[in-house]
Amino acid sequence: MFSLLRPLLFHLDPEVSHDLSIAALGCYGRGPGIIRAHTGPGVAGQPIELMGLKFPNRLGLAAGLDKDAQAVEGLARLGFGFVEVGTVTPKAQPGNDKPRLFRLAEHQAIINRMGFNNHGVVAMARRLEAVRRRNRLGGTLVGVNVGKNKDTPLETAVSDYTRCMEVVYPLADYLTINLSSPNTPGLRQLQSGDDLERVLGGVATSREQLSVQHSRRIPLLVKVAPDLHAEDVVEVARAIKIHGIDGVIATNTTLSRQGLGDSPVAAQAGGLSGAPLTSLARQKVAEFRQALGVQVPLVGVGGIVDVASGEAMFAAGADLVQIYSGFIYQGPALIRGLVAGGQRHRG
Numbered sequence: 439m440f441s442l443l444r445p446l447l448f449h450l451d452p453e454v455s456h457d458l459s460i461a462a463l464g465c466y467g468r469g470p471g472i473i474r475a476h477t478g479p480g481v482a483g484q485p486i487e488l489m490g491l492k493f494p495n496r497l498g499l500a501a502g503l504d505k506d507a508q509a510v511e512g513l514a515r516l517g518f519g520f521v522e523v524g525t526v527t528p529k530a531q532p533g534n535d536k537p538r539l540f541r542l543a544e545h546q547a548i549i550n551r552m553g554f555n556n557h558g559v560v561a562m563a564r565r566l567e568a569v570r571r572r573n574r575l576g577g578t579l580v581g582v583n584v585g586k587n588k589d590t591p592l593e594t595a596v597s598d599y600t601r602c603m604e605v606v607y608p609l610a611d612y613l614t615i616n617l618s619s620p621n622t623p624g625l626r627q628l629q630s631g632d633d634l635e636r637v638l639g640g641v642a643t644s645r646e647q648l649s650v651q652h653s654r655r656i657p658l659l660v661k662v663a664p665d666l667h668a669e670d671v672v673e674v675a676r677a678i679k680i681h682g683i684d685g686v687i688a689t690n691t692t693l694s695r696q697g698l699g700d701s702p703v704a705a706q707a708g709g710l711s712g713a714p715l716t717s718l719a720r721q722k723v724a725e726f727r728q729a730l731g732v733q734v735p736l737v738g739v740g741g742i743v744d745v746a747s748g749e750a751m752f753a754a755g756a757d758l759v760q761i762y763s764g765f766i767y768q769g770p771a772l773i774r775g776l777v778a779g780g781q782r783h784r785g
Contacts, residue, residue, distance in 0.1 A: 444769065452539040460509050467511025472576040476517030478778035481749045488735045488757055489657035489684045491611060494577045495519035497776050500739045500760035501583035501614065505556045507565040514578040517773045522760065523562065524583030525616045528601040530558035531587055534621060540703045542712070546743050547698070548763045550691070551708030553621045554585050559605045566609040579611040583661065585619065592624050592633060596640035603641065607648045612656055615641055618663035618690035620709045626663055629674060638681040657684035664689035664718045664740060668725060675729035685735035687760070688726050689719045712763035716741025720754045727755025743768065745775045
């Protein structure tokens with residue numbers, strides 16, 4: 439089906455195509471019956487227990503596709519072991535001006551400068567409450583990626599993260615603190631120094647309070663940028679261990695344009711994802727694995743466009759992987775390949 443729809447979707451404006459796809463996946467999720475994640479002999483096809491959670495397979499959808507939890511059940515029906523929704527902020531916000539989403543099909547890449555456009559955390563919570571009431575996910579886990587509003591000063595950013603945590607805590611299987619989007623001014627400054635300590639200390643304290651309140655402790659992860667230097671990786675890893683953060687998601691989109699050649703779209707501002715990120719993301723996963731040791735779970739994301747790049751991400755030290763741009767270009771075939779086994783060729 440995807441092979442038939444792809445030419446039509448790629449003929450449309452990227453953001454229009456995205457919105458139509460989310461609406462279609464929302465409808466797809468309304469089909470009858472319990473939804474079961476796929477399992478198989480592929481590199482990501484086996485269940486695993488991490489952070490006190492049972493993942494039915496090791497393949498997830500990265501945050502950014504379903505920002506408002508509008509298509510959780512439809513995405514789960516495609517076979518993902520876990521679906522990460524968001525990034526969500528305390529208040530609804532429109533994001534950056536359009537156009538803000540660009541395809542580079544010849545490179546299997548995407549540039550976006552969306553800017554955390556979302557309906558706000560209360561609206562997301564209503565949708566997740568409906569998903570939980572229907573109780574049809576059959577083991578597929580749901581993570582919530584949280585961020586700060588554009589107009590919130592960096593000095594008080596932690597209050598935005600903890601506000602989101604408070605609202606979605608009883609509805610999420612895990613929470614991700616997004617410190618690494620390049621499309622919210624200054625956000626990446628939160629990955630270092632006193633800002634990092636303030637945010638990680640604040641969210642860790644909030645999680646402990648919420649654990650008592652809800653009699654349930656859920657994992658807390660941090661999503662980092664691929665553009666960190668080696669010494670930055672060591673600093674972030676040290677802070678994560680000090681504050682008891684449960685895991686790391688490496689990586690977000692990159693500001694680099696390496697590998698794009700003379701593509702006219704390369705001049706667009708925003709974060710780059712897809713095949714050009716493969717090597718850099720894998721390198722950061724390897725660096726974080728060395729810095730964190732073997733005990734801290736690591737989710738590898740960035741440039742997984744086929745089975746070979748998925749295998750390489752696991753070999754670099756990832757315990758779980760997530761896909762986004764590869765899914766946009768390859769469709770459900772990429773899920774089947776990673777879970778059930780399939781073509782290793784890239785492209």
